[in-house]
């Protein structure tokens with residue numbers, strides 16, 4: 781039976797429109813313009829993005845991670861290399877990212893392949909993290925069963941004691957991935973469900989991008 785509480789959740793989108801002429805020829809720069817708008821607004825977890833990967837059986841898996849850096853190559857996040865996602869990425873590097881900023885009526889979809897960032901890059905970022913986050917990375921076997929909350933906190937306390945007054949070493953199992961994109965979509969909510977959608981795909985020589993409006 782349809783759930784009325786869900787069905788009544790609707791609103792109109794009335795953000796200013798998006799046209800091809802307004803879009804930057806580079807999807808990376810277009811993304812940075814939108815991210816600038818997000819960071820200037822009081823949106824929480826502005827850099828949170830859904831990361832979709834696929835396992836060996838073809839089953840997709842989805843989770844939120846935080847975007848930590850964009851480079852000329854792609855979009856970087858950090859995680860545990862031995863996590864469920866780490867195993868999926870080792871089997872199949874194809875992945876998709878999704879940002880949704882409801883306050884701005886905007887969505888961005890990015891598809892491509894994941895590569896590990898260099899160990900030096902991971903180490904530099906690890907060293908910039910708060911000490912407790914470093915200890916957590918050392919204490920958590922991400923995605924593995926754990927006996928109890930108590931067991932987790934005990935491991936954390938043991939690591940804190942072990943490295944008291946010492947630099948916490950960057951664990952090899954922890955590091956970054958960079959999603960190297962081959963497709964972007966920018967979605968702007970508009971009135972009457974006639975939303976603006978534009979996709980960027982690489983041109984034949986992969987030096988520039990084609991921009992195409994899609995039906996909403």
Ligand SMILES: Cc1cc2nc3c(=O)[nH]c(=O)nc-3n(C[C@H](O)[C@H](O)[C@H](O)COP(=O)(O)O)c2cc1C
Nearest residue numbers: 825828843844845846858859860863864865866923
């Ligand atoms: C707001 C938010 C931010 C998160 N950021 C990260 C992150 O940057 N890296 C990460 O490994 N997990 C992050 N997580 C946890 C993941 O969603 C996920 O639970 C974890 O990575 C294990 O995923 P897996 O079992 O599919 O490997 C975040 C979760 C939330 C809700």
